[in-house]
Amino acid sequence: MISNEVVRHLQAILPPHSLLLAREDLKPFETDGLTAFRNTPDVVALPETEEQVKQLLAICRETGTPVVFRGAGTGVSGGALPVDGAVLLAMTKFNRILDIDPLARTARVQPGVRNLAISEAAAAYGLYYAPDPSSQIACTIGGNVAENSGGVHCLKYGLTVHNVLSIRVLTIDGEEMVIGSEALDSPGYDLLALMTGSEGMLAVTLEISVKLLPKPERTQVLLAAFDDVEKAGSAVGAIISGGVLPAGLEMMDKLAIEAAEAYAGAGYPLDAMAILLVEVDGTQEEVSEDVMRVRDVLLASGATEVRTARDEAEQKKFWAGRKAAFPAVGRLAPDYYCMDGTIPRKALPAVLKRITELSAEYALPVANVFHAGDGNLHPLILYDANQPDAWEKAERLGADILELCVEHGGTITGEHGVGVEKINQMCVQFGAPELLAFHGVKACFDENALLNPGKAVPTLHRCAEYGAMHVAGGKLPFPELPRF
Amino acid sequence: MQEIIDRIHAAESPLIIRGGGTKNWHGEDTKGEVLDVSSNTGIVSYEPGELVLTARCGTPLAEIEALLAQHRQMLAFEPPHFGSGSTLGGTLACGFSGPRRPYAGSARDFVLGIDVLDGNGQLLKFGGQVIKNVAGYDVSRLMVGALGTLGVLMQASLKVLPKPQSEMTLQFECGEAEALQRMNEWAGKPLPLSASAWLSGVLTIRLSGAESTVQAAHAKLGGEIHDRGAEFWKGLRDHTAAFFQDDVPLWRLSLPSTTPSLNLRGKHFINWGGAERWLKSDASASEIRARAAAHGGHATLHSGDKSADVFHPLPDALMKYHRRLKQQFDPRGILNVGRMYSAF
Amino acid sequence: MQTKLSESFRNTPEGQEADRILRACVHCGFCLATCPTYQVLGDELDSPRGRIYLMKQMLEGAAITSKTLKHLDRCLTCRNCETTCPSGVQYGHLIDIGRKIAEQSVNRPLAEKLQRKTLAKFLPQQKLFGGMMRLGRMAKPFLPASLGSKISSATAISKPSHSITQPARKMLVLAGCVQPALAPQINVAATRVLDAIGISLFEAANAGCCGAVSFHLNFQEDGLDAMRRNIDAWWPHIEAGAEAIVMTASGCGVTVKEYGHYLKNDPAYAEKAARVSELTRDLSEILLQEETALRTWLQKRGPGEAKRISFHSPCTLQHGQKITGVVEALLTVAGHTLHPVSETNLCCGSAGTYSLLEPEISTQLRDRKLGHLSQPSPDIIATANIGCLNHLQSGTNTPVRHWVELL
Numbered sequence A: 001m002i003s004n005e006v007v008r009h010l011q012a013i014l015p016p017h018s019l020l021l022a023r024e025d026l027k028p029f030e031t032d033g034l035t036a037f038r039n040t041p042d043v044v045a046l047p048e049t050e051e052q053v054k055q056l057l058a059i060c061r062e063t064g065t066p067v068v069f070r071g072a073g074t075g076v077s078g079g080a081l082p083v084d085g086a087v088l089l090a091m092t093k094f095n096r097i098l099d100i101d102p103l104a105r106t107a108r109v110q111p112g113v114r115n116l117a118i119s120e121a122a123a124a125y126g127l128y129y130a131p132d133p134s135s136q137i138a139c140t141i142g143g144n145v146a147e148n149s150g151g152v153h154c155l156k157y158g159l160t161v162h163n164v165l166s167i168r169v170l171t172i173d174g175e176e177m178v179i180g181s182e183a184l185d186s187p188g189y190d191l192l193a194l195m196t197g198s199e200g201m202l203a204v205t206l207e208i209s210v211k212l213l214p215k216p217e218r219t220q221v222l223l224a225a226f227d228d229v230e231k232a233g234s235a236v237g238a239i240i241s242g243g244v245l246p247a248g249l250e251m252m253d254k255l256a257i258e259a260a261e262a263y264a265g266a267g268y269p270l271d272a273m274a275i276l277l278v279e280v281d282g283t284q285e286e287v288s289e290d291v292m293r294v295r296d297v298l299l300a301s302g303a304t305e306v307r308t309a310r311d312e313a314e315q316k317k318f319w320a321g322r323k324a325a326f327p328a329v330g331r332l333a334p335d336y337y338c339m340d341g342t343i344p345r346k347a348l349p350a351v352l353k354r355i356t357e358l359s360a361e362y363a364l365p366v367a368n369v370f371h372a373g374d375g376n377l378h379p380l381i382l383y384d385a386n387q388p389d390a391w392e393k394a395e396r397l398g399a400d401i402l403e404l405c406v407e408h409g410g411t412i413t414g415e416h417g418v419g420v421e422k423i424n425q426m427c428v429q430f431g432a433p434e435l436l437a438f439h440g441v442k443a444c445f446d447e448n449a450l451l452n453p454g455k456a457v458p459t460l461h462r463c464a465e466y467g468a469m470h471v472a473g474g475k476l477p478f479p480e481l482p483r484f
Numbered sequence B: 001m002q003e004i005i006d007r008i009h010a011a012e013s014p015l016i017i018r019g020g021g022t023k024n025w026h027g028e029d030t031k032g033e034v035l036d037v038s039s040n041t042g043i044v045s046y047e048p049g050e051l052v053l054t055a056r057c058g059t060p061l062a063e064i065e066a067l068l069a070q071h072r073q074m075l076a077f078e079p080p081h082f083g084s085g086s087t088l089g090g091t092l093a094c095g096f097s098g099p100r101r102p103y104a105g106s107a108r109d110f111v112l113g114i115d116v117l118d119g120n121g122q123l124l125k126f127g128g129q130v131i132k133n134v135a136g137y138d139v140s141r142l143m144v145g146a147l148g149t150l151g152v153l154m155q156a157s158l159k160v161l162p163k164p165q166s167e168m169t170l171q172f173e174c175g176e177a178e179a180l181q182r183m184n185e186w187a188g189k190p191l192p193l194s195a196s197a198w199l200s201g202v203l204t205i206r207l208s209g210a211e212s213t214v215q216a217a218h219a220k221l222g223g224e225i226h227d228r229g230a231e232f233w234k235g236l237r238d239h240t241a242a243f244f245q246d247d248v249p250l251w252r253l254s255l256p257s258t259t260p261s262l263n264l265r266g267k268h269f270i271n272w273g274g275a276e277r278w279l280k281s282d283a284s285a286s287e288i289r290a291r292a293a294a295h296g297g298h299a300t301l302h303s304g305d306k307s308a309d310v311f312h313p314l315p316d317a318l319m320k321y322h323r324r325l326k327q328q329f330d331p332r333g334i335l336n337v338g339r340m341y342s343a344f
Numbered sequence C: 001m002q003t004k005l006s007e008s009f010r011n012t013p014e015g016q017e018a019d020r021i022l023r024a025c026v027h028c029g030f031c032l033a034t035c036p037t038y039q040v041l042g043d044e045l046d047s048p049r050g051r052i053y054l055m056k057q058m059l060e061g062a063a064i065t066s067k068t069l070k071h072l073d074r075c076l077t078c079r080n081c082e083t084t085c086p087s088g089v090q091y092g093h094l095i096d097i098g099r100k101i102a103e104q105s106v107n108r109p110l111a112e113k114l115q116r117k118t119l120a121k122f123l124p125q126q127k128l129f130g131g132m133m134r135l136g137r138m139a140k141p142f143l144p145a146s147l148g149s150k151i152s153s154a155t156a157i158s159k160p161s162h163s164i165t166q167p168a169r170k171m172l173v174l175a176g177c178v179q180p181a182l183a184p185q186i187n188v189a190a191t192r193v194l195d196a197i198g199i200s201l202f203e204a205a206n207a208g209c210c211g212a213v214s215f216h217l218n219f220q221e222d223g224l225d226a227m228r229r230n231i232d233a234w235w236p237h238i239e240a241g242a243e244a245i246v247m248t249a250s251g252c253g254v255t256v257k258e259y260g261h262y263l264k265n266d267p268a269y270a271e272k273a274a275r276v277s278e279l280t281r282d283l284s285e286i287l288l289q290e291e292t293a294l295r296t297w298l299q300k301r302g303p304g305e306a307k308r309i310s311f312h313s314p315c316t317l318q319h320g321q322k323i324t325g326v327v328e329a330l331l332t333v334a335g336h337t338l339h340p341v342s343e344t345n346l347c348c349g350s351a352g353t354y355s356l357l358e359p360e361i362s363t364q365l366r367d368r369k370l371g372h373l374s375q376p377s378p379d380i381i382a383t384a385n386i387g388c389l390n391h392l393q394s395g396t397n398t399p400v401r402h403w404v405e406l407l
């Protein structure tokens, strides 16, 4: 619990509407996009000025009070999950686009600006912000930087880390720094890369400059239907080996198609076992050539049908269905648990097959919808949290899927972050020396571990426990590690 | 590898990490014993269909590029070689990228994972071989451009890209201001630009992509075709062009691409669509730095009298965290000490 | 989402409906992006997801205070969140239930109660409201700006609002409560246009307010009574073969279309209510359906004066009734030019009595909307609901009209 003294300090710097203290007001902040984890915060702060943020961090530093930052709360790894005794600091009132420079192709924004709002504002200049998480309608750019979010256009245009030019941050020590610059590099270490994806554990982001790209002259989206998931998986590798780098290459299986279609009415083939959405972009000529090449590869890979979007409106619908696919599975089951493992593309068919088997073993349906071109899987485990043990079962299935990804040379998280959710799997992904190095990096910026404590990097103690608990025993790096 | 680990363990005073030695001139002068890592070679894995290549860091760049070329792929950040023996490790440690940088991305952008020996000789593996990976802090990218001060780079995985079907270099006569305006305007249009530079009244650009795309862009932009385009860009990339051949100090200014002419004494050429300016000038370091900083950029001394700092001084807050990171990864102060800033 | 409804709600029909809706929410947060109050206030508690959570905890038995009530009051019921929600969460139904329970659990301050009661009892009464408006117009120069701006100037009516030619096809039309007093010309225009394409419109005696005003002010029983009264008024005509019940205000339309839902637990009315809802059409739907006849008439009539129009689609039209693009198409067919408008999905802040109860948020939203509607500046702003019309007009000199007046 936060002491009354800290609350009094906070009351001195924040007006009543920016400081929530009543349980009634706090409960809705107990979770983010991953509702299986919940923890009612002691205090929620909704500052309106940077000065308030500075004073708030100073209070936290001086009183040893932890802080958890929150953007739109769309994270799906529990990054914004409140921590006991912490202030939950929501940055949502910082939602202004400060400046767009069309000639330099940059936008300067506050951290609470929604991802999509940047592209909407830049559209007038024929520009857009490339990383487009499926949650882009709602998620904030501050959250994107903290998670190094990706999207359906990452394969060609990169993740957040590739598209942010600079950030202005405030550390818990009260140091305000501009990291990166509007030039293409800056002196010293690449702290911009280090901060991007640091899950709100190193500093709070106050301002962000992003790079804007010219809208391609033309884009075209192909939709290919398959009667077999593995065939669709193989087609992904074939397209890229064929020398085309699609702007987006996404896959959905039957369950996901059903759910997304019910929301978007995109005209997806409901009888297909899997569909691929392939977007190619570039100049008129390039797109025409690539469409032909991709179509040939798809047909050669066993597609039962290949369609191209009739017009921009249909392209938009194709994507709208895909982008809404996670929440749309809410139509099939009350809850879903989203995985984020990434694997080498060549392992797609094998991993997909194994996921199907695991789904049967656990008797839990799994809908697959993912960034196939990046090898970034999003198996959605469907369950009903009102049923006893359902979550525990879903969690175990999830852990199996992530460890399957590591086994195939992949990683436990491609874009959603570790948060609280994949913290045990970090023990599978990394050895003790790397984990210690991560703790070391954290200590460089936040000696007393006040920012989002307990997230993203497990203690070795925790890994030892997880190793001991885990049946896979010997394969894990820590089975024998003593507790300390 | 064991040999390198033993050397680190045994070291009681700073070591100078050396790969091909082609960039010995870069950074502050340092003292210490040389730790030669050039024998740590070999391409560990390369699967064209995955667009990923993993190699030990002593592997010559030339070898990597030759293998990629066989499969019509490339390192899209177009790393400078600065000599025949340059290695992957040295390239990443310096974080150098070539003319394609503003359009394709920098060296760090293509790094997927790095194995590194820290100052205690401990092997740490960060990142991996997949395109996306956000597990843990992004330490592999932190290593890029750290000049070996945080660890000895042992092995790296890179994202590679298909080579464009065709390339064309075009030239336009125009003044500096107009060149800057055009470079920035064109970069905001859907054109297949892959390099742009301005030097003594001539704007040179490169188009890359499908044959038809390049042709169409040429038709739109006009300009004279440069028949030895590849050579031109290589000359700029590796500093073999005539511009670089004198004893006047060489400065690299990294600036927002729309920065107008800096009007500094000496000759200069503009690269990276305006974002990189090379300056041959005997103006004082403080004057050059002040001018760069006023426009939101920074200046690095590439050759010349190093009595002034090579790298742009850091604000105190940033310096504080640099020191802490150095302390974290190299607590005994063994690796390339002082190569970046004399403070660490 | 996981739910644990408290004993007192677990077995009530309302509780069960609420539970079903709550569980459909997967807490993805997409709806935050399009919620007008969240856009303005940036506080999750003033977002759909936050309100859903507030209602969830209330239904799970947590004690609530005026805080929860305040956040529920602040909701415009624009249902933009429903359009956005990929998971199909029926927020509109949930908030009806939530408001009712919150109203019962929390004691409102007396002044608020009085204000709401006055509005709930007074607005729905056509005659009373009409009389007050006439008085108000005379008194306008002496009223404070916030009130005065809501009183529009009188429009001269030259034609009766019942059909002149009496074509064979017959449809009922709802007069509504405030519309006859504020803008009687709307139904006159609707009658004229439908006349021209062979449909005769008529009002049923005794039909009046659709019930929305009282219902959304949480006098839900009064609202339901109004619905029953309308059903009774319409029923004989329906039995006599009226083809449809036409709505010229989308705010009423969305309500009447849901009579079936509201009265589903009333055995005496459930069936009739469902039938009424089934027959209810927005005027634009009728004209879309009769497009050929409309085109023929327009051709015969010859081109009218072409205007540059910015169209504001009321939330009750686009989110409530999910009708998009139709009015725009009709206006284009009639020869007008439509300006592109940004943030078309956002509420103008009128939202029934909201503009009177939450003037601050309402005015911010109105000005934001007017900003979008006047870039570039149009000859006329068109809309489809009397509430929006009046509200928008209070902030601009550009004339705001119901679209049917422009056909």
Ligand SMILES: Cc1cc2nc3c(=O)[nH]c(=O)nc-3n(C[C@H](O)[C@H](O)[C@H](O)COP(=O)(O)OP(=O)(O)OC[C@H]3O[C@@H](n4cnc5c(N)ncnc54)[C@H](O)[C@@H]3O)c2cc1C
Pocket: A032, A033, A068, A069, A070, A071, A072, A073, A074, A075, A076, A078, A079, A080, A091, A111, A132, A133, A134, A135, A138, A139, A140, A141, A142, A143, A144, A145, A146, A147, A148, A149, A150, A151, A152, A199, A200, A201, A203, A204, A205, A206, A326, A327, A415, A416, A452, C027, C028, C029
């Ligand atoms: C349906 C759905 C689809 C999704 N699709 C994708 C996808 O395609 N790709 C993808 O990458 N992600 C996706 N996500 C995940 C999520 O949207 C992203 O992680 C997003 O970046 C989170 O942004 P947010 O504003 O909601 O942040 P939050 O969830 O509020 O917070 C996320 C993290 O950021 C930190 N944080 C937030 N603001 C700041 C700040 N100003 N300074 C410092 N730290 C801060 C928080 O502490 C937390 O650790 C999806 C989520 C959902 C629900």
Ligand code: SF4
Pocket: A327, A330, C024, C025, C026, C027, C028, C029, C030, C031, C032, C048, C049, C052, C081, C084, C085, C086, C087, C088, C089
């Ligand atoms: S969009 Fe739908 S599922 Fe998502 S939080 Fe809002 S109501 Fe819930």
Ligand code: SF4
Pocket: C034, C035, C036, C037, C038, C046, C047, C048, C051, C074, C075, C076, C077, C078, C079, C080, C081, C082, C091
């Ligand atoms: S109905 Fe409108 S105001 Fe109410 S929560 Fe939904 S979007 Fe927000």
